[in-house]
Amino acid sequence: SPIDKAKFVAARRSVDYIEDGMRVGLGTGSTAAWMVRCLGERMREEGLRITGVPTSSRTADLARKMGIKVVSLDEAKWLDVTIDGADEFDGDLNLIKGGGGALLQEKIVATASDRMVVITDSAKEVKTLGAFPLPLEVIPFGWQTTRALIEETLVNMDVLGREVSLRMNDDVPYMTDEGNYILDLHLRRIGNPRQLSLVVNQVPGIVENGLFIDIADVVVIGHGDGAVEVRD
Ligand code: DER
Numbered sequence: 001s002p003i004d005k006a007k008f009v010a011a012r013r014s015v016d017y018i019e020d021g022m023r024v025g026l027g028t029g030s031t032a033a034w035m036v037r038c039l040g041e042r043m044r045e046e047g048l049r050i051t052g053v054p055t056s057s058r059t060a061d062l063a064r065k066m067g068i069k070v071v072s073l074d075e076a077k078w079l080d081v082t083i084d085g086a087d088e089f090d091g092d093l094n095l096i097k098g099g100g101g102a103l104l105q106e107k108i109v110a111t112a113s114d115r116m117v118v119i120t121d122s123a124k125e126v127k128t129l130g131a132f133p134l135p136l137e138v139i140p141f142g143w144q145t146t147r148a149l150i151e152e153t154l155v156n157m158d159v160l161g162r163e164v165s166l167r168m169n170d171d172v173p174y175m176t177d178e179g180n181y182i183l184d185l186h187l188r189r190i191g192n193p194r195q196l197s198l199v200v201n202q203v204p205g206i207v208e209n210g211l212f213i214d215i216a217d218v219v220v221i222g223h224g225d226g227a228v229e230v231r232d
Helices: 002-017 030-046 057-065 103-111 143-154 193-200
Strands: 023-026 051-054 079-084 113-121 134-138 163-166 181-186 206-209 218-222 228-231
Touching: 002 030, 002 079, 002 113, 002 218, 002 228, 023 030, 023 057, 030 057, 030 079, 030 113, 051 057, 079 103, 103 113, 103 134, 103 206, 134 143, 143 163, 143 181, 143 193, 193 206
Parallel strands: 023 051, 023 079, 079 113, 113 218
Antiparallel strands: 134 181, 134 206, 163 181, 218 228
16 A cells, blocks of 8 residues: 555665664564564665664564564663654654554653654654644553543643543553553644643653654655655
């Protein structure tokens, strides 16, 4: 499909940023999965040697399958580049991430990198963030109280919607690699993403939010016709 083609060409272009001997943060999601596969191919074809730090257990599994040397972030300490997807990006290269439920490790790994390269398809570019529900990672203890506190906090924020839902996995709550839950905030429009990102994390029980502010350095945008655009 055109969307898959767009994701593939963005992923393939992003692998050009990787050089021999680099420590690379490996993102999560379907576009990042294409990147891991392309990286594996470059290693087989060119003998490229890199060390990968995954942002989820499923990315770790795929990376190992591709023959990539996988280490923990603590072992790598700092990364040369992280390549990861996004659910939305705006003109300031601020992102909404977390559609794949891995936002906590993704944000830690992206922040611990010299550069973050985001791989997307053109459908994800927005003028204003928020059409995609904003994911929050929340600890299970007292999560309904945490949700009520979040809803109260949103009353004073520059957003249009206020519905907060618990992400489910069939008939049980979705659980992250850390054993936490995800709340999805249906805000429709986030007028001040920087302010919202600071405020929501102050609510007790919230571990992290899916707004990536001043973290992405480059956005690679794939198109269904195979064209690739690079924004920085
Ligand atoms: O969970 C994430 O942040 C992922 O990067 C995700 O949102 C992007 O996933 P996709 O590449 O499958 O659209």
